[in-house]
Amino acid sequence: MDSIPPSLIRLASPIGRLELTAGPSGILSLSIETDGHLPLEQTPEKPSPVLRRAQRQLTEYFSGTRTAFDLPVALDDGTAFQRSVWQQLSRLPFGSVVSYGALGQSIGRPGSGRAIGGAVGANPVPIIVGCHRVLATNGRITGYSAGEGIATKAWLLDHEGIGHK
Template identity: 70%
Template sequence: MDSIPTHTQLPTTTHALLRLPSPVGRLELTADDEGILSLSIETDGHLPLDATPETPSPVLRLAAEQLNEYFAGTRQSFDLPVHLTRGTEFQRSVWARLASLNFGNVISYGALGSDVGRPGSGRAIGGAVGANPVPIIIGCHRVLATSGQITGYSAGQGIPTKAWLLNHEGIAHR
């Protein structure tokens, strides 16, 4: 995965858009010339850019292939360029740590906060995790409360979507 930018940029124009079915609902991916910008999971039958025609690109076709392999259980890591154009330095540090988690691994919000130099910042950590623009590819579903409980998920149908992803990776949760 490409390194996460160390500076905030204005959003670039989306040059490519691709949708694909998945076990957690339709997925919508966007990309620019540098890499994947976003991944959205269908919520209540809708995607953010449903009215926009698809304009696939080679990187989005590769992402679709790798996501299909992930859902089929034959891929455990993604090798895709990700271009994070939004987010604060703090959010990008959280996303970078999430990107380092392997398939089937989990981290608590508290440990994540400690890892990025912000111990005791549970609410801020939760906000940064929830703002991840490329869920699944950057595995924000791998963050749980210290007790192993799912406390929320901002993509798709929320907790049921997160539970599906955790179960798919064999991650125990409550």
């Protein structure tokens, strides 16, 4: 974990306010407002250059002019298994989808759908690391741990033109 206190920035989005933190190695977290609250809402903003860049790129994403993020993301705090899932998610392009089973296969862990789901749900940087692009094999949304849950995931999928049930 970074020893310097993280930088912090907030921005409005169509799915609620977003709160991002960053340390020296990159973006540490992205939180989506849940029930009108953000995890660090009492902490004053402390923008950094990388967070200003993230703010600009997220604004472009939501306006429909950006389909890929070019940001340093620090995915260091999870287990080795979680990090392998997050690395696969970071390679999943805008508008594409993968099933939990196929994601497990891609990291050499076939049949570990439940564990894959847990790692996807623990992603500290949603949207930038596209965990919303993971669906059940039949195209159903089975859950989403950020923002307002399934409604937030459905909005993101619709925004990227990804069909779902």
